[in-house]
Amino acid sequence: xxxxxxxxxxxxxxxxxxxxxxxxxxxxxxxxxxxxxxxxxxxxxxxxxxxxxxxxxxxxxxxxxxxxxxxxxxxxxxxxxxxxxxxxxxxxxxxxxxxxxxxxxxxxxxxxxxxxxxxxxxxxxxxxxxxxxxxxxxxxxxxxxxxxxxxxxxxxxxxxxxxxxxxxxxxxxxxxxxxxxxxxxxxxxxxxxxxxxxxxxxxxxxxxxxxxxxxxxxxxxxxxxxxxxxxxxxxxxxxxxxxxxxxxxxxxxxxxxxxxxxxxxxxxxxxxxxxxxxxxxxxxxxxxxxxxxxxxxxxxxxxxxxxxxxxxxxxxxxxxxxxxxxxxxxxxxxxxxxxxxxxxxxxxxxxxxxxxxxxxxxxxxxxxxxxxxxxxxxxxxxxxxxxxxxxxxxxxxxxxxxxxxxxxxxxxxxxxxxxxxxxxxxxxxxxxxxxxxxxxxxxxxxxxxxxxxxxxxxxxxxxxxxxxxxxxxxxxxxxxxxxxxxxxxxxxxxxxxxxxxxxxxxxxxxxxxxxxxxxxxxxxxxxxxxxxxxxxxxxxxxxxxxxxxxxxxxxxxxxxxxxxxxxxxxxxxxxxxxxxxxxxxxxxxxxxxxxxxxxxxxxxxxxxxxxxxxxxxxxxxxxxxxxxxxxxxxxxxxxxxxxxxxxxxxxxxxxxxxxxxxxxxxxxxxxxxxxxxxxxxxxxxxxxxxxxxxxxxxxxxxxxxxxxxxxxxxxxxxxxxxxxxxxxxxxxxxxxxxxxxxxxxxxxxxxxxxxxxxxxxxxxxxxxxxxxxxxxxxxxxxxxxxxxxxxxxxxxxxxxxxxxxxxxxxxxxxxxxxxxxxxxxxxxxxxxxx
Numbered sequence: 001x002x003x004x005x006x007x008x009x010x011x012x013x014x015x016x017x018x019x020x021x022x023x024x025x026x027x028x029x030x031x032x033x034x035x036x037x038x039x040x041x042x043x044x045x046x047x048x049x050x051x052x053x054x055x056x057x058x059x060x061x062x063x064x065x066x067x068x069x070x071x072x073x074x075x076x077x078x079x080x081x082x083x084x085x086x087x088x089x090x091x092x093x094x095x096x097x098x099x100x101x102x103x104x105x106x107x108x109x110x111x112x113x114x115x116x117x118x119x120x121x122x123x124x125x126x127x128x129x130x131x132x133x134x135x136x137x138x139x140x141x142x143x144x145x146x147x148x149x150x151x152x153x154x155x156x157x158x159x160x161x162x163x164x165x166x167x168x169x170x171x172x173x174x175x176x177x178x179x180x181x182x183x184x185x186x187x188x189x190x191x192x193x194x195x196x197x198x199x200x201x202x203x204x205x206x207x208x209x210x211x212x213x214x215x216x217x218x219x220x221x222x223x224x225x226x227x228x229x230x231x232x233x234x235x236x237x238x239x240x241x242x243x244x245x246x247x248x249x250x251x252x253x254x255x256x257x258x259x260x261x262x263x264x265x266x267x268x269x270x271x272x273x274x275x276x277x278x279x280x281x282x283x284x285x286x287x288x289x290x291x292x293x294x295x296x297x298x299x300x301x302x303x304x305x306x307x308x309x310x311x312x313x314x315x316x317x318x319x320x321x322x323x324x325x326x327x328x329x330x331x332x333x334x335x336x337x338x339x340x341x342x343x344x345x346x347x348x349x350x351x352x353x354x355x356x357x358x359x360x361x362x363x364x365x366x367x368x369x370x371x372x373x374x375x376x377x378x379x380x381x382x383x384x385x386x387x388x389x390x391x392x393x394x395x396x397x398x399x400x401x402x403x404x405x406x407x408x409x410x411x412x413x414x415x416x417x418x419x420x421x422x423x424x425x426x427x428x429x430x431x432x433x434x435x436x437x438x439x440x441x442x443x444x445x446x447x448x449x450x451x452x453x454x455x456x457x458x459x460x461x462x463x464x465x466x467x468x469x470x471x472x473x474x475x476x477x478x479x480x481x482x483x484x485x486x487x488x489x490x491x492x493x494x495x496x497x498x499x500x501x502x503x504x505x506x507x508x509x510x511x512x513x514x515x516x517x518x519x520x521x522x523x524x525x526x527x528x529x530x531x532x533x534x535x536x537x538x539x540x541x542x543x544x545x546x547x548x549x550x551x552x553x554x555x556x557x558x559x560x561x562x563x564x565x566x567x568x569x570x571x572x573x574x575x576x577x578x579x580x581x582x583x584x585x586x587x588x589x590x591x592x593x594x595x596x597x598x599x600x601x602x603x604x605x606x607x608x609x610x611x612x613x614x615x616x617x618x619x620x621x622x623x624x625x626x627x628x629x630x631x632x633x634x635x636x637x638x639x640x641x642x643x644x645x646x647x648x649x650x651x652x653x654x655x656x657x658x659x660x661x662x663x664x665x666x667x668x669x670x671x672x673x674x675x676x677x678x679x680x681x682x683x684x685x686x687x688x689x690x691x692x693x694x695x696x697x698x699x700x701x702x703x704x705x706x707x708x709x710x711x712x713x714x715x716x717x718x719x720x721x722x723x724x725x726x727x728x729x730x731x732x733x734x735x736x737x738x739x740x741x742x743x744x745x746x747x748x749x750x751x752x753x754x755x756x757x758x759x760x761x762x763x764x765x766x767x768x769x770x771x772x773x774x775x776x777x778x779x780x781x782x783x784x785x786x787x788x789x790x791x792x793x794x795x796x797x798x799x800x801x802x803x804x805x806x807x808x809x810x811x812x813x814x815x816x817x818x819x820x821x822x823x824x825x826x827x828x829x830x831x832x833x834x
Contacts, residue, residue, distance in 0.1 A: 007764045008729060008754040012746035015707075015735040017496050017505045021488035021537075024467050028534060030485045032468065034476035038074045039469055040460025040510045048075075051452035052082055052373075052426065057398055058451050060427040062378070064436050065456030068513030072375075074456075075428055079329045079373045086327035089371025092319040092421055093117065094358050095269050096312045098276045104316075104358035106419040107265050112322035117266070118315040120257045125310050128277070131249050132284040172212055186212075243278050250277050273313060283309040311359060318342070318363040319370060327372035332365040335376040336384045337405040340364045340391065344404040344416050361402050361418055366394065369425050378429035391427075392445045399423050459502045460510045467495050473512065474519050474535075483523035486535040493540040494519065500704065500736040518543055541739065551590035555709070558594050559716050567654055569595050570683040571714050571723060577601060577675030579765070580686035581652065581667035582710060582725070583659070584702035591702065593709020595686055597653040598664065600671040602786075604793045605647025609634070609672065612651040613659060620660025629662075630669050632693035633758075637780070638773070638787050645791035648672055663700035666691040666728075670761050677782035681765045684720065686710045687755075689728040695758040699730040704737055711741050711750055719744065724751030726761055 026032055038045065044065070051061035065071050091114030094104045109117065172186055185192040186201075186209045201209065251274055258270045277284075321328065332339055342364035346354045365374050381387045386405065394400050401420040429450070436453060439446040474486040474494065486494070497518055501509035509515065519535070521543035526532040529539065561567040569580065581598045584591055611627040613619035627650065634644055650668050652659060666689035674681045688706050690698040700706075707725045714723040727735070732754045737745070744750035755761050759770035762779045771778020776785065 007726060007760040008732075008756075010732065010735075010745070010752045010754055012742050014732060015737045015745055015752050016742040017499050017736045019467065019492040019495050021492040024471070024488045024491065026468070026471060027488050028485050029471045029475040029478065029487075029491065032472045032475045034479055035469065035472035036476075038070055038077075040508070041069070041071075041074065041456050044071070044074070044454045044456045045078075047452055047454035048078055051428075051454065052078070055424075055426070057395065058448055060395065060450050061429070061452045061454055062436055062450045063428060063430050063454045063456065064433045066432075066458045066511055068511035069456040069458060070510075070512050071454075071456040072430065075375055075430075076329070076331065079375070079428070083327035083329045083372055084325060086372070088321050088324045088326060089328065089424075090319075091115070091317065091321055092363075092367065092370070094316040094318055094361050094418060096314075096358055098272050098312070101312070101357075102416055104361065104416065104418045105265070105269060106421050107263065107269065109261065109263060109266070111324060113261060114315075114317045115320050115322045117257075117261065118317045120260070121313065121315050124253055124257065125313055127253065128250065128284055129310070132246055132281065172209075242281055246281050246284075247274075247278050250274055277313070311357060314359050316359045316361055318361060319367055321371075328369045329373045329375070330365045330369040331375040333377075335365070335381040335387060337387050337390065338362075338364065340366055340376070340381070340387060341394070341400065341405075342367055342402040344402060344418070346404070356404075356416055358416065358418070361416065363402070366400055366423060366425055367402075367421060370400075370421070371424055373426045373428060375428045375430070378431040379435060381429070382435075392449060394423060395427065395449050396445065456510070458510050459504070459507045462495075462499060462506050462508050466508055467491055470495050470498065470508075470515065473515065477516055477519050478523075481520065481523075483520065484526045484533055484535050486519070486522075487537075489537040490522065490535040490540050493537040494522075496736065497540065497544060503701070503704070503734045503736075505733050505736060521547065548590070551587065552592065554585070554587060555592040555594070555712070559713055562595070562713055563716055569597055569713065571717060572684050572720065574680035574682055576678055576680050577671055578683070579667050579671040579674070579681050580683060580710070581664045582686050582688040582706035583661075583664070584705050584709075591705050593702065593706035595710050595713055596655060596664075598650065598667050598671050599653055600648060600650045600668070600675040602646055602648045602672070602675045602790075604645070604790050604797070606645060606794065607647040608644070610647070610649040612649055613655070618655065618658055620658060622662050623660045623664070626662030626665035626690065627668060629665060629691065629693055630672060633669060633691065633695055636693055637695065638784050642788055642791050644787060645794040646676075646787065648675070661700075662690045663688050663702075665689075666697050666755075666758060666761060669695075669758055670765060673758075673762065673779065673783055674766065676786045677766075677779055678786070679766045679768060679779060679782060682767070684714075684723040685726060685751075685753075685765055686724075687726040687761055687765065689726070689731075689755065689761075691758055697728045697730075697755050697757060697761070699728050699734075703727050703731040703734050707735070707752060708738055708741055711744065714750065715744075719749040721749050722751075724753060726753045726755050726764060729754035729756040 044063070048061065048063075051059050063071050063075060088111040090108040091111055093107050093109065093114050095107060097103050097105050187193065254270050254274045258267050261267075337343075342362050344356055345360040345362060346356045347360070349355045365376075381391065399420040400423045402418050404415065427449075433455065471486065471488075471491040474483075474491060477483055478485050494515065495508070498508040498515055499505055501511065501514055518540065522535045522539040525542045525546070526535045526539045532539070558567065562569045570578075571580070577600045579598050581596045582593055583596050584593055609627065609630050611619065611624060614624050614627065630650075638644065650672060652664065667687050669691050670681065670687060673679075686706075688700055688703070690700055692698060707727065710723075710725050714720075735752070737752075741750065745752060753764060755764070759779075762768075762770045766779055769775075769778045771780050773780050773784040775781040
């Protein structure tokens with residue numbers, strides 16, 4: 001059956017979406033329950049169920065989708081629900097490794113016990129600080145020290161008396177000097193000689209004294225060494241008494257602490273703690289005063305405080321789950337290295353050096369969420385130095401090692417190497433689809449780590465219950481933000497706006513943040529309307545109009561320039577080789593349609609169709625493809641019996657920036673055919689649409705903005721009742737035009753047509769039948785006749801070389817037949833089709 005060439009003239013109902021508020025089962029949103037669940041994302045929710053249900057290190061989740069689709073709130077709610085039903089993970093502490101202080105030990109304890117242990121150790125230290133100095137001052141302890149001292153003093157006297165006896169035998173006296181040294185003085189009449197008497201000795205007598213002194217010194221070395229040994233034994237025995245006294249206070253208390261916890265590793269550390277405390281009792285002694293403290297103050301050196309002396313016994317509770325009621329959920333808004341992996345802080349000590357210790361180890365989001373869930377924005381993490389590399393290493397190894405991230409590490413004089421902590425965390429990252437595909441292609445570890453993709457789409461199906469869902473969402477907003485409730489006609493208009501945002505009558509936008517913004521602004525205008533108690537259709541439309549007004553200055557300026565004639569756009573009459581095309585300008589928060597004049601010129605030549613935008617490097621690849629498709633259409637349609645011999649140029653007039661997209665290809669084809677056929681085209685109709693090599697008009701984007709943009713230009717200059725826009729028939733379902741445009745279509749002052757083939761556009765804008773090649777008074781007949789004339793003129797002017805270029809020239813030696821298939825548009829097959 002032959003296809004109809006007539007464009008479809010659309011009615012007001014076809015360019016609009018009307019939702020009857022009387023058909024809704026509520027009069028106002030206060031009759032509805034607030035929306036509490038996520039709607040329109042079944043695929044994403046299924047993916048989340050899979051990823052969260054498999055507790056495997058590789059099944060982390062990449063959440064993709066547009067912002068505003070509710071993905072973050074969905075993740076937060078779903079993780080909170082699952083986490084509440086899961087067991088509370090363990091606490092983690094770091095303690096001092098007494099044998100290797102730069103390698104702290106990590107110990108896991110049941111939830112809540114970490115804080116209790118920290119309190120127990122702090123209480124132990126506080127009590128020992130008070131009790132041990134008192135114990136060292138007790139009478140029993142001092143009596144024992146005196147007894148030991150007396151005993152060793154007696155032994156030292158015995159040794160000294162032995163030395164004196166040897167000295168007397170050699171005529172010498174042993175004198176104890178104030179500085180503790182021993183002087184050997186010669187005797188005279190059983191008494192030590194005075195210095196004057198010594199000076200009066202003869203040379204021989206002096207030599208004799210020196211010889212005896214040397215002999216006694218050699219013999220006395222062993223005696224003095226025995227005296228030193230006695231002093232060391234005294235100190236050791238006193239220290240052992242102190243340790244015994246301290247152990248009687250320390251061991252029972254530490255043992256009672258150990259009994260409260262069922263952790264073998266903790267018990268081992270507590271045993272080390274006891275030994276270290278008993279062997280280092282100076283930390284518990286009271287600070288000494290006197291000359292030593294005064295000298296330290298003069299040198300600007302402060303004595304370490306009691307807390308600093310006992311720091312090595314503290315508990316560093318880095319993960320405290322004592323108040324958790326389920327698995328932790330951590331949403332890290334700033335995923336830098338420190339916030340994700342933790343750090344080891346450094347301080348400047350009394351000597352000006354950067355130092356640290358195990359108490360300065362700080363946990364990051366991954367440790368805080370160990371046993372639970374972490375949510376981050378992956379793009380933010382990728383832009384932070386070292387984060388992505390360390391994140392992959394941590395997830396693949398299943399353990400986290402806290403390190404210092406210090407850009408000035410070259411100045412650090414001390415460091416720590418903490419024991420790694422086993423990591424069991426589910427990572428959920430937020431990102432866009434492009435980032436997901438790029439990482440899949442260029443990072444071999446990405447697919448191994450993130451095996452689940454949950455994509456939140458930007459649209460959802462419009463169903464019978466959609467109006468109620470939007471109403472429940474508006475009810476939720478009114479409760480949370482104290483907005484006026486919304487009437488049924490306001491909800492209907494909100495649904496219409498959601499369809500417009502989705503560019504489809506049968507779909508709604510899933511970007512609920514945009515719907516929420518519209519509801520908030522409508523609520524504002526309702527309050528301005530004498531404090532209206534309900535948001536109605538009028539207020540929703542006012543919110544939409546006001547948003548356009550705030551952003552429409554550029555569009556208004558363009559319309560002004562068109563009205564002044566600065567931008568040359570005709571909206572009446574006819575012209576050959578000139579058509580009004582439509583483009584969309586996107587300003588980020590606002591997009592609008594603007595007409596653009598497309599022109600074509602045709603002459604004799606073999607250059608084909610020249611794209612002026614491409615030649616001037618002002619077009620993108622998709623635009624260039626659309627122009628190249630025109631060559632395919634011309635071959636298919638007209639090159640069946642004769643070669644194409646033309647030089648044609650196409651330009652988008654007064655366009656000075658980059659353009660892209662193929663939505664102007666139907667306009668350019670119509671313009672080119674008009675120039676070839678010398679058929680004038682109506683200027684009061686603009687056209688948009690993509691075209692393929694067979695002349696079929698294909699859907700484009702921004703159809704609502706394009707129709708409204710041309711309508712605004714026509715309205716400003718005066719509607720004639722003949723103006724309109726031709727759009728692809730496949731775009732009719734996307735038309736949700738502004739109410740004023742719909743009213744103009746309804747009263748016949750503006751028109752919209754749907755076209756499925758370029759022939760329909762030729763007849764609509766050209767005013768003559770599209771016809772066939774063999775029909776002289778049709779559009780195709782005139783084009784074919786003009787192309788024949790151009791080919792003949794080319795042949796007559798160019799001779800053999802031109803004949804060869806155009807396909808007229810035949811070689812003298814006919815070789816074998818070309819086995820390759822005939823290209824579309826050439827040969828007998830195409831000729832028979834025509």
